[in-house]
Amino acid sequence: MIAIIDYGVGNLFNLKGSFDFLGIETVVTNEKETVSNASHIVLPGVGAFGDAAKKLSETGLKDFLVEQAKNGKPFLGICLGMQLLFNKSFEYGVHEGLSLINGEVVPIIDDLPEDKKGLDIPQIGWNALHIENESPLLKYTDEGDCVYFVHSYYAKTDKENLIATAQYGIPITAAVQNENVFGTQFHPEKSGSVGLKMLKAFSEI
Amino acid sequence: MITKRIIPCLDVRDGRVVKGQNFVGIKDVENPVTLAKFYNEQGADELVFYDITASFEGRKLFTDILTEVAKCVFIPLTVGGGINTVEDFDRVLKCGADKVSVNSGAIKNPALINQAAKKYGDQCVVLSMDVKRVDGKFTVFAKGGRENTGLDAIEWAKFGVENGAGEIVLNSIDTDGVKNGFDIEMLNAICSVVNVPVIASGGAGKKEDFKELFENTNASAGLAASIFHFGEVKIPSLKEYLKNENIEMRII
Numbered sequence: 001m002i003a004i005i006d007y008g009v010g011n012l013f014n015l016k017g018s019f020d021f022l023g024i025e026t027v028v029t030n031e032k033e034t035v036s037n038a039s040h041i042v043l044p045g046v047g048a049f050g051d052a053a054k055k056l057s058e059t060g061l062k063d064f065l066v067e068q069a070k071n072g073k074p075f076l077g078i079c080l081g082m083q084l085l086f087n088k089s090f091e092y093g094v095h096e097g098l099s100l101i102n103g104e105v106v107p108i109i110d111d112l113p114e115d116k117k118g119l120d121i122p123q124i125g126w127n128a129l130h131i132e133n134e135s136p137l138l139k140y141t142d143e144g145d146c147v148y149f150v151h152s153y154y155a156k157t158d159k160e161n162l163i164a165t166a167q168y169g170i171p172i173t174a175a176v177q178n179e180n181v182f183g184t185q186f187h188p189e190k191s192g193s194v195g196l197k198m199l200k201a202f203s204e205i
Numbered sequence: 206m207i208t209k210r211i212i213p214c215l216d217v218r219d220g221r222v223v224k225g226q227n228f229v230g231i232k233d234v235e236n237p238v239t240l241a242k243f244y245n246e247q248g249a250d251e252l253v254f255y256d257i258t259a260s261f262e263g264r265k266l267f268t269d270i271l272t273e274v275a276k277c278v279f280i281p282l283t284v285g286g287g288i289n290t291v292e293d294f295d296r297v298l299k300c301g302a303d304k305v306s307v308n309s310g311a312i313k314n315p316a317l318i319n320q321a322a323k324k325y326g327d328q329c330v331v332l333s334m335d336v337k338r339v340d341g342k343f344t345v346f347a348k349g350g351r352e353n354t355g356l357d358a359i360e361w362a363k364f365g366v367e368n369g370a371g372e373i374v375l376n377s378i379d380t381d382g383v384k385n386g387f388d389i390e391m392l393n394a395i396c397s398v399v400n401v402p403v404i405a406s407g408g409a410g411k412k413e414d415f416k417e418l419f420e421n422t423n424a425s426a427g428l429a430a431s432i433f434h435f436g437e438v439k440i441p442s443l444k445e446y447l448k449n450e451n452i453e454m455r456i457i
Contacts, residue, residue, distance in 0.1 A: 017301065021277065047326050048326075120401055122371060125250070126455040192279055
């Protein structure tokens with residue numbers, strides 16, 4: 001049973017629907033006991049980093065999720081949920097994340113070279129993955145597979161945490177792994193069959 | 206790099222797709238769920254559903270269909286038609302929409318753009334504009350292109366983005382239905398004043414029109430309805446063609 005963390009951020013309908021479609025059992029929950037009993041944890045999220053981090057703290061889930069992840073349970077952050085895995089974000093101020101993966105979340109626009117500043121922000125659309133490191137999450141993923149992104153900020157992290165990048169003026173962190181903790185900047189639940197296969201791969205970890 | 210997107214648009218009235226035509230291999234093309242699955246398998250990058258129903262009963266049918274589509278099609282779904290309030294956003298998002306497009310509702314109440322963006326995020330709010338040249342000026346029309354609002358399209362697009370619209374759908378009334386290509390001049394005028402993705406609509410008649418669109422404008426996507434529904438342009442061959450013309454495409 002996979003626990004999808006419900007902390008009042010974003011629409012979980014499609015994420016749950018993807019697992020349902022795959023025949024993988026999930027529960028959408030904010031109860032610690034249910035999460036403790038789950039085999040895997042998915043942390044979704046849409047919106048601003050600060051609001052989300054605050055909601056995680058207020059619900060008392062923040063420390064609990066860190067503990068769960070440190071116990072070795074497979075843990076997947078999606079989109080804003082991935083950004084929350086890092087130490088901090090500079091989205092409208094400075095906000096602390098879960099520090100499960102070393103790195104910082106910064107505006108894409110700040111890091112674009114001068115001749116690429118005209119790129120649309122947010123990055124919205126399908127972009128091709130470049131695989132950086134082998135990972136069980138990418139068991140069924142091929143170099144060049146396209147996935148769906150919607151974001152204005154990206155995570156800067158150590159090379160060893162990167163499992164996939166996508167080119168948007170610069171190499172953008174697309175997927176990360178630190179031991180049992182995984183993250184995708186893109187939305188696997190909106191990335192067609194490529195995304196579904198990735199969710200399946202996660203459930204098999 | 207990010208790929209250019211090809212987006213079929215489905216107009217739905219009383220639970221059925223309007224303008225449906227026969228395809229090889231699918232029987233009930235007026236069934237939105239069947240057609241959505243078909244386009245997904247064909248490699249559509251996104252689907253847009255416009256609810257053109259006026260009745261309450263029809264609206265309920267529409268959300269039921271949306272729920273069904275979202276259960277079996279895992280690509281971005283945009284919903285428009287009859288979106289006048291934040292509650293309307295809520296209603297369709299709960300049924301599996303990822304983005305909501307506002308048009309006349311935002312013209313009536315421009316604050317709607319910002320209210321929705323604050324609640325659901327910029328990525329969720331698509332400003333759809335029907336634009337026509339009036340005395341040489343790009344002018345916004347409401348109510349499906351029937352009513353001249355007098356609004357300047359350039360100013361309206363800027364206002365929309367400043368208030369949180371994360372994407373713009375630009376439908377040129379001048380080229381719509383003519384099937385002689387997208388409105389390159391109008392698209393460039395809008396693309397040059399906003400830094401969010403612009404989706405081109407109105408005028409596609411053949412695959413070369415998409416090449417012209419992507420080579421001569423910064424539009425992120427091309428949207429069309431009847432040419433896909435009638436099978437005049439087939440998505441897999443369109444994408445293969447564009448890829449061979451060195452335009453970034455997602456090929457499945």
